Amino acid sequence: xxxxxLNDTKGxxxxxxxxxxxxxxxxxxIGSAAAHACDTPRQMDGFKTCADVAKAEEEGAFVLYSTDxxxxxxxxxxKFHAMFPKIKTNYVxxxxxxxxxxxxxxxxxxxxxxxxxxxxxxxxxxxFEKRGGYMSYVSPEMAAYKPEYKSQPEGSWTWGAISMAGIxxxxxxxxxxxxxxxxxxxxxPKWTDSVTVKTSTSGMQHMTWYQMRLLYGDDYxxxxxxxxxxxxxxxxxxxDRTVNGQDxxxxxxxxxxxxxxxxxxxxIEYVYPPDGLVAVPEFWGVVKEAPHQEAAKLFLDWFLGxxxxxxxGEALFYNSIRDDVPPPAGGVKASELKLLxxxxxxxxxxxxxxxxxxxxxxxxxx
Amino acid sequence: MPLVVLLCGALVLYPIGxxxxxxxxxxxxxxxPPEEFGLDNYTNLIDDVHVLANTALVSCIATVxxxxxxxxxxxxxxxxxxxxxxxxxRLMELPYYMTPLIGALAWGVLLGPKTGLVNxxxxxxxxxxxxxxxYSPYGIAWVMALFEGTIAFVMISASMKSMDPSLEESSRxxxxxxxxxxxxxxxxxxxxxxxxxxxxxxxxxxxxxxxxFVLGIPGRFYVVTTAIWQxxxxxxxxxxxxxxxxxxxxxxxxxxxxxxxxxxxxGTYTTITGKGFRPREMDVGRMRWPLLAIAWGYIIVAVVLPxxxxxxxxxxxxxxxxxxxxxxxxxxxxxxxxxxxxGPAFVNSLTLGISVATIGVPVIGVLAWIIYRSRMPxxxxxxxxxxxxxxxxxxxxxxxxLWAWINLPIPIYGTLWLLALAYFTVFLPxxxxxxxxxxxxxDPSLEExxxxxxxxxxYQMRTVTxxxxxxxxxxxxxxxFIASVRELGVSIFLMGPNSKVIAPAIVNSWLSxxxxxxxxxxxxxxxxxxxxxxIMFGVARRVTGVTQ
Numbered sequence: 001x002x003x004x005x006l007n008d009t010k011g012x013x014x015x016x017x018x019x020x021x022x023x024x025x026x027x028x029x030i031g032s033a034a035a036h037a038c039d040t041p042r043q044m045d046g047f048k049t050c051a052d053v054a055k056a057e058e059e060g061a062f063v064l065y066s067t068d069x070x071x072x073x074x075x076x077x078x079k080f081h082a083m084f085p086k087i088k089t090n091y092v093x094x095x096x097x098x099x100x101x102x103x104x105x106x107x108x109x110x111x112x113x114x115x116x117x118x119x120x121x122x123x124x125x126x127x128f129e130k131r132g133g134y135m136s137y138v139s140p141e142m143a144a145y146k147p148e149y150k151s152q153p154e155g156s157w158t159w160g161a162i163s164m165a166g167i168x169x170x171x172x173x174x175x176x177x178x179x180x181x182x183x184x185x186x187x188x189p190k191w192t193d194s195v196t197v198k199t200s201t202s203g204m205q206h207m208t209w210y211q212m213r214l215l216y217g218d219d220y221x222x223x224x225x226x227x228x229x230x231x232x233x234x235x236x237x238x239x240d241r242t243v244n245g246q247d248x249x250x251x252x253x254x255x256x257x258x259x260x261x262x263x264x265x266x267x268i269e270y271v272y273p274p275d276g277l278v279a280v281p282e283f284w285g286v287v288k289e290a291p292h293q294e295a296a297k298l299f300l301d302w303f304l305g306x307x308x309x310x311x312x313g314e315a316l317f318y319n320s321i322r323d324d325v326p327p328p329a330g331g332v333k334a335s336e337l338k339l340l341x342x343x344x345x346x347x348x349x350x351x352x353x354x355x356x357x358x359x360x361x362x363x364x365x366x
Numbered sequence: 367m368p369l370v371v372l373l374c375g376a377l378v379l380y381p382i383g384x385x386x387x388x389x390x391x392x393x394x395x396x397x398x399p400p401e402e403f404g405l406d407n408y409t410n411l412i413d414d415v416h417v418l419a420n421t422a423l424v425s426c427i428a429t430v431x432x433x434x435x436x437x438x439x440x441x442x443x444x445x446x447x448x449x450x451x452x453x454x455x456r457l458m459e460l461p462y463y464m465t466p467l468i469g470a471l472a473w474g475v476l477l478g479p480k481t482g483l484v485n486x487x488x489x490x491x492x493x494x495x496x497x498x499x500x501y502s503p504y505g506i507a508w509v510m511a512l513f514e515g516t517i518a519f520v521m522i523s524a525s526m527k528s529m530d531p532s533l534e535e536s537s538r539x540x541x542x543x544x545x546x547x548x549x550x551x552x553x554x555x556x557x558x559x560x561x562x563x564x565x566x567x568x569x570x571x572x573x574x575x576x577x578x579f580v581l582g583i584p585g586r587f588y589v590v591t592t593a594i595w596q597x598x599x600x601x602x603x604x605x606x607x608x609x610x611x612x613x614x615x616x617x618x619x620x621x622x623x624x625x626x627x628x629x630x631x632x633g634t635y636t637t638i639t640g641k642g643f644r645p646r647e648m649d650v651g652r653m654r655w656p657l658l659a660i661a662w663g664y665i666i667v668a669v670v671l672p673x674x675x676x677x678x679x680x681x682x683x684x685x686x687x688x689x690x691x692x693x694x695x696x697x698x699x700x701x702x703x704x705x706x707x708x709g710p711a712f713v714n715s716l717t718l719g720i721s722v723a724t725i726g727v728p729v730i731g732v733l734a735w736i737i738y739r740s741r742m743p744x745x746x747x748x749x750x751x752x753x754x755x756x757x758x759x760x761x762x763x764x765x766x767x768l769w770a771w772i773n774l775p776i777p778i779y780g781t782l783w784l785l786a787l788a789y790f791t792v793f794l795p796x797x798x799x800x801x802x803x804x805x806x807x808x809d810p811s812l813e814e815x816x817x818x819x820x821x822x823x824x825y826q827m828r829t830v831t832x833x834x835x836x837x838x839x840x841x842x843x844x845x846x847f848i849a850s851v852r853e854l855g856v857s858i859f860l861m862g863p864n865s866k867v868i869a870p871a872i873v874n875s876w877l878s879x880x881x882x883x884x885x886x887x888x889x890x891x892x893x894x895x896x897x898x899x900x901i902m903f904g905v906a907r908r909v910t911g912v913t914q
Binding site: 063097109111113241244245260261265352356360364366 | 602
């Protein structure tokens with residue numbers, strides 16, 4: 001089910017700016033005085049850039065640190081390389097925590113290997129921002145992104161994609177009538193021992209935990225704990241098990257994972273709860289002291305532009321937050337969905353320690 | 367001589383120092399060096415008592431099984447005359463070629479509740495319940511034992527190959543049966559090999575991650591390493607807790623190693639003496655067929671079944687064990703082979719494997735001699751230090767290595783040089799335990815004769831000691847080579863954009879892409895190692911003129 005109208009739940013979860021929106025607008029005014037794209041961006045094939053393209057080609061290399069699947073990163077970088085064959089691309093792929101540990105240690109030791117970093121958890125992205133890890137670079141393509149999808153002031157990070165979580169189930173084991181329709185239905189005891197979630201290291205799981213508490217109260221997860229959910233590090237494990245009948249339903253089911261498995265013909269169906277899909281952005285930005293600065297800027301401009309966003313959706317089934325980019329194959333545009341993400345990110349971030357403690361208990365780690 | 371010990375000791379203690387500092391860090395984990403110190407990370411381990419107990423349970427069961435499998439197979443393949451021994455020996459190594467995480471995945475395919483292939487077959491016979499549930503502590507121990515059984519086999523085989531068969535023949539001549547001979551003669555004489563294997567395998571089990579990660583979490587069963595994984599990868603990262611947990615395992619290993627040294631001190635295990643011998647197999651008569659069946663049975667369970675499960679998965683459009691759902695494709699292999707990073711990653715892994723094993727084994731051989739043969743002061747302490755990396759889970763030690771080496775003003779971070787140094791450091795225990803089991807079998811009088819005749823130490827080592835240690839050194843080379851190619855925990859933190867290796871790519875693929883792609887990559891990795899080992903042993907035989 002798809003929604004075009006968006007509800008504000010308890011005034012804290014939002015999709016359209018309200019009170020917080022005013023603050024954002026003010027921040028934009030202040031921020032815009034401090035950072036802006038260059039005066040005459042150069043028009044390339046499908047995107048604009050403020051990078052010195054000749055210098056970028058002279059640099060001849062570009063390195064990305066990412067949490068994305070390797071095959072997808074390779075496909076995406078191959079497209080960039082095809083457009084700029086003089087720039088050799090390379091990447092390192094790790095899980096978010098390992099990537100951040102490596103990145104932090106490198107910066108602490110003043111060893112600069114990476115040009116652009118993608119982080120899938122806002123905690124890491126905000127921490128990196130606080131520690132001055134991002135270069136301030138306002139891409140001309142950032143104009144296509146709403147203020148709430150960018151750092152304030154602009155120039156540190158931007159939402160390169162949005163990852164959404166709903167509910168998924170195996171239709172061979174669960175009929176359409178039996179299937180959950182809402183987040184509240186996930187508390188039904190019939191899902192005991194047959195529901196999966198993600199671990200406490202998952203930014204998406206933190207967001208789901210936070211949003212459900214706002215929607216349904218603090219005891220939502222206490223009731224959910226009685227179902228003895230199994231926690232996994234990755235959506236691949238969740239979907240593998242459900243497709244194979246070892247579990248029946250997935251709570252915090254990643255939308256891109258559903259599209260990927262559906263495209264392969266796996267028996268899986270998706271539920272878009274009326275209260276909304278939990279949304280988690282991916283944060284992209286140029287790293288300060290990047291060894292190939294112009295190549296980094298050029299890549300970011302290309303990536304945030306239509307060609308890069310389109311390629312990203314094709315390679316990884318991710319949704320772009322840009323309205324002028326088609327959705328991934330088999331999917332729906334993000335703007336047509338009701339998305340749940342915090343109005344006040346700081347308040348959300350402050351709950352992280354509590355979330356980890358509670359979630360580890362719910363999933364049996366503590 | 368002391369230089370070798372000092373160098374190896376420094377390689378181990380330098381990153382350990384960083385880990386100790388972090389384990390005492392009670393302030394911001396991102397700040398280096400730590401600014402607030404305390405024992406909270408250790409006292410808080412009381413909250414993780416159930417995790418420590420789980421770890422102990424699984425490790426003990428898995429160690430007993432692994433050593434049992436290893437001993438039995440080693441005895442059958444090196445001391446008896448069953449046909450096809452050499453082929454079976456090569457097959458025994460196969461489980462070790464595979465990245466353990468993917469091996470655990472294969473067992474999930476076979477013995478997963480409700481839908482595992484074996485359980486499906488069992489239910490098709492009319493049973494309402496599953497035959498096995500691999501997602502349990504016993505399932506984890508089973509899988510760990512099958513993979514580490516290879517190490518136990520290689521270590522114990524090296525000892526058995528260095529045994530003078532006349533000792534067993536004497537027992538038989540005096541009327542003892544084959545079983546009594548095996549238990550009363552063979553087993554005591556290979557005690558160093560068995561003890562070395564037990565210590566190493568137990569330490570390996572304590573720090574084992576893959577099986578517990580794949581098979582434990584679905585059963586809500588956590589061990590130290592999965593708890594460490596959570597601690598290091600969450601935000602804010604709890605490196606202090608992870609370091610404290612990892613270092614606390616060293617206490618357990620310290621006790622194990624001390625007990626083993628006490629046992630070995632109170633016996634003589636020399637089997638290689640001045641009297642020449644030629645290794646000969648025992649004629650087991652009609653028992654060769656049941657023993658052959660046991661040997662092949664183990665191979666089928668440990669090698670054929672999991673490789674078969676992986677092969678099935680690797681050809682599927684999406685990983686499933688439900689027959690009507692299966693759809694087959696070559697796309698996973700196409701993707702794996704077309705990925706630009708896979709080729710260089712394989713080349714890097716093989717290069718590292720060959721270099722680390724080739725340079726490391728002679729160094730470790732000298733180290734083993736120093737610890738067990740010399741009178742150098744502090745050699746006992748050196749053994750404990752060298753074994754340290756084995757006691758600490760690889761993910762934690764990898765963090766220590768990252769912090770240690772990235773802060774040195776030597777530009778090796780992000781290069782293969784750093785990976786080589788790191789691999790050498792973490793595989794010191796593996797090499798030492800393998801070679802130590804053979805060192806203890808060499809009669810000291812052989813070396814004494816050389817010295818009495820005027821041979822300098824280097825000449826004695828080159829012409830007497832190292833040739834006698836050859837079975838152990840060949841075994842150590844093989845194990846270190848394979849371990850380097852499939853190394854994961856250290857590689858995650860130390861590899862750079864131009865120094866990628868294959869194991870993280872396979873695991874990343876499983877975590878973020880698909881099981882079927884990672885199965886394809888794992889099988890390519892296994893085949894590559896198999897071919898590489900076959901080529902290298904073939905070349906070694908031609909060069910030395912020695913048959914194995």
